[in-house]
Amino acid sequence: MSVPRSVAAHRQAVVELLTGVSADRGKLRLPLLEALGKALAVDVYAPLSLPPFDNSQMDGFAVRSADIPDGGAELRVAEPVPAGAAPAALKPGFAAPIMTGAVIPEGADAVVPIEKATPNAFPDPAAGEAVVVLPSVAPGTYVRDSGSDIGKGELALVAGTRMGPAQLGLLAALGLTTVEVRKPWRVLLVTTGDEVVEPGKELTAGKIFDSNGTLLEASMRQAGLDVVRTGISDDDPSKLLAVLQRHTGPAEDRVDVIVTTGGVSKGAYEVVRQAMANQPVEFLPVAMQPGGPQGLGTVEGVPFLGFPGNPVSCLVSFEMFLRPALSQVLGTPAQRPVLKARLAESLTSPEGKHQVRRGTMGADGTVRMEGGAGSHLVHALARANALVQIPGDVTELAEGDEVEVWML
Amino acid sequence: MSVPRSVAAHRQAVVELLTGVSADRGKLRLPLLEALGKALAVDVYAPLSLPPFDNSQMDGFAVRSADIPDGGAELRVAEPVPAGAAPAALKPGFAAPIMTGAVIPEGADAVVPIEKATPNAFPDPAAGEAVVVLPSVAPGTYVRDSGSDIGKGELALVAGTRMGPAQLGLLAALGLTTVEVRKPWRVLLVTTGDEVVEPGKELTAGKIFDSNGTLLEASMRQAGLDVVRTGISDDDPSKLLAVLQRHTGPAEDRVDVIVTTGGVSKGAYEVVRQAMANQPVEFLPVAMQPGGPQGLGTVEGVPFLGFPGNPVSCLVSFEMFLRPALSQVLGTPAQRPVLKARLAESLTSPEGKHQVRRGTMGADGTVRMEGGAGSHLVHALARANALVQIPGDVTELAEGDEVEVWML
Incomplete structure (x- = not known):
């Protein structure tokens, strides 16, 4: 592997991948309330003044x-x-x-x-x-005065605006009943691993239940994406590639993005790396912990992101790369609110790696860590409500030091 | 009217109203992904250790x-x-x-x-x-080590937890496929006013389109409520009361909360005040701008909130009172993230009233105002992404002063 890429550089690479490769999926005219959370497809001009009269x-x-x-x-x-x-x-x-x-x-x-x-x-x-x-x-x-809020013919909302209650309320005030939004992107989500078993099935020796699929599908739905799931892929690279290719053709099965979990590291059985051997996909280290090993490229022209296999790494990969890139390229979801918080405890962080710890924001403006740095700690993750950002050049922080916190 | 009630006291009154009057609506067992955003109904204990093995x-x-x-x-x-x-x-x-x-x-x-x-x-x-x-x-x-994240039989999630991606991911890791959540509350939303016309209909002289209905229904859906809408109520108090009473009986039409907009002020034609004349509903001033006049009580035992009639007042009433009370009583929605921001401009605020201005948070940590204090400015509201909180004892703030900001 080469020199690790910075978090910012990899996020920018994801933005460019999504911008450059996937065509506009088109528009959808929806009743106002069904447009909640979606991005406006066109500029909307006011068909009347607000207020309509003095x-x-x-x-x-x-x-x-x-x-x-x-x-x-x-x-x-x-x-x-x-x-x-x-x-x-x-x-x-x-x-x-x-x-x-x-x-x-x-x-x-x-x-x-x-x-x-x-x-x-x-x-x-x-x-x-x-x-x-x-x-x-x-x-x-x-x-x-008539028109003091907005005049007839003026720009009411700009294309790309995320439609929340206030934006929909404005369109209603303008007498509109429907709105054109950008069609949500479809994501193919494939979890991989010979050790991974679908929840509800029997757990034999050496196996674990798949939590990545549920965790990422929930994250993607929350972010406004339509999610296509396949079953868990075993460790046969050619079968995995065939699964992906079923969703890259020109037909209606085509997706806008492919996300896999697992199989991107340096072990002997890395199914995603092997499946992508003849695709323009790069596997590279990002200077981040967890979530360091990342895959990025295209499969038959469809943007591809290969996340690592641990649940915490998956969530961090989604929140640090795919979600902000979607916000930037599509206008939705909203960016995560960023807060400054004081650490409730001291901590250490590896030099040269941007560490993303999980934490809980207290009402007093302090944040305490949930679990250690281990990327398998999904119970600790479930107690957290925030990601705590420790830049790569920071190795030690004391109780009371200020950190940047992303609210989940 | 009596001495205005403080924002905190009125919020507490809403919490007590929701806590005291409405019974538990019961539970609902859902597939994991359908539980996204809902509140866990029961404590969940781990049926296996995580990791399951060293x-x-x-x-x-x-x-x-x-x-x-x-x-x-x-x-x-x-x-x-x-x-x-x-x-x-x-x-x-x-x-x-x-x-x-x-x-x-x-x-x-x-x-x-x-x-x-x-x-x-x-x-x-x-x-x-x-x-x-x-x-x-x-x-x-x-x-x-086996069990280092959670041991078999330990408490995995506590009742009331809001089910986000990480919580659902944890349940999947534990091999679960369904989860018991609290049934969402049903809200009856009635907009009132002789001047208000349904969007899409003809707008005659003196009329305005109803934006409150869309704005509040979107807010309520975002907060996880099921919303029952009636058409716009005209200014006949007995008809309005009859509409509400259709949803307060023991039958399946019964709702958990009633919210009206408009008709709570001191004018000559205040349909909500008049309709509630024989109900245990109080109409009182809250020391807040906008959204000062508020109604609170019960209709045939169902909690009732009467919001003022302007769109901005409606949104502020929802965000300042109903939404935080739901978070506290039901465990969902999540509290709004609260940030400290520096003002991008100076402002003044009336003495003795908590003012809620609408603002846009910039990437540089400053917040600028969208529109003036006027509660009819729905276009300005649609440009904002935050509520800026100016306490009642503050009358002047300079550019660069720190304020509390709630992210919408």
Whole structure:
């Protein structure tokens, strides 16, 4: 193996692999709520202004500000304007009771809140004509101008935006009921290893249950990918290659990315390395622990990532390389929130390797480690809610030192 | 209205409402991947140890450490032990080629990595008998002990744990294929207002499209709730109450929580307040902006939350009250990650009110505001990725000041 590649360089290589090789999968028009978590496929322009009309920000009286001199004035009370109504123009000398969100009547240019009126309650319309004393008010006061949030024809959302509740709420406010999103990518996920047994089957001597498949499929689903699973591949390279090639043809079985686990190291039985012998796939060390050995390339033109075989290495490989690359290339999933935290304990880290430890963020802003550095510790991993990033040039950290933490 | 309640006190009131009133909805046994994001219903104990057997942490040679004196020794090479095999016992004077994850043969107690062997490559088993020179090694070196991650019968996951990829991966590693989770709560979501029109319909003068329904349903789905929607309710209180009561009976239409939007303020046409006149529901001001007016209580025993009518107020009400209460009471969704960020601009905030501004976190650790304080600014909201928390006793902040930020 060559000189280990840095984490940043390998992430960039994954970004370039995904950008360069896989074509746009196309668009999908979906009802708003089904688009939750997906990436917008096109720019969306506002078909109307928001607010659609000048409206009141308060419950109060709509007035012509010029009607009220500095010392205040007594005005006649007009017909009330509830939200949703189309009011008549406001005559000079009148004040119209108006509710929050209701249309500012033609002629009115300001709102005096009910609290500042005398009396400070709305008169009963059934009780006949009434008057109200109001203080002076500057034009525009408590008026939400039409188009002040967005004007008709303006860019509302840019292509690539991840559709969360607020983005979908905006499209609804614009009267839209569907949205064009990017079709989710399909990933073929293959776990390998003669020692690996499907959960639920019998566990004979020397075997372990496959946790990588479940762990990575869950991670991929959470990241918005469609996942195609095969059974566990045994250690026959030609069979493994045949499985992958079933999903690289032009037909509908074709996937956008292939991910394997295991078989990328330097042992004597490395099925993934052997299967890829005639494919443009590189196996290389990344200066990271766990998850150091990585495979990267294409199989019949489909981007290929070979993750190592331990569960913690799989999760770290996904979180450090594939997930951020998807965020960058597809616009979804969202980047993991990055926090600064203080270490609840001292730790050591190997020189020259970026170490990714698993930790739990406390409410007090400290992070404590879950389990040691071992990449097989899946119970410890299940207690963690964060990845703790220890750069390659750091070998010792004391309790209280600040570290970067990625929230899972 | 009385003295405004603090944000913390109102959140606590929501927690107590959800804890006290709604009974456990029961459990649901699901295939592992369908449990993603849901909360574990029961404690899970490990049906086997992890690792299930002592195994090698490296590719190398399994040895009896007592066979190798300080200066090293030449040993005869035994049958190789691939991962997944059940090896024969290791005879004294022999070293067995062993792969990462493979069973440590009986008699062996340490592994020497292949890099430290002379020659530093595995001999071809077909080439006949071979020898290898190995340095001395302490007992236990590069051996992962059976049960070192978790022992058989130990608590693997505690009830209430949110099932993410790592937790599901652990259950798979334990050989499990299904898991009992808490049944998701059902929420009835009703948007109100004479001025509000369903997106896709015609927008006449004075009307606006309903964005609250889409925004809150998306938020609730993201938080793992099942959402029941009704159409938009007009401003007839008795009709609204009838709609709610259809979902509070003992039948299968019954929901666990009711959320309405709008009609909780002090205007003349407050349909939710009027509909709740004979229900144990309190309408009160919370010292928060936006989202100050809140309704809280029960309708026929079902917890009820009345949110204000503006989209930003709805989102803030959900994020500040309902979502954290669900996290606390149900174990899911996960708490929002809280960051410290530096303000990219100065701002002012009303005294005595906790202000929740919308912002965008930059890669440089600063946060800039999106839009002003106005609770109708749904386009600005759609550009934001964070809520910026300005406590009630803070009225002015300068550029560079530190604020608490909740990542959306």
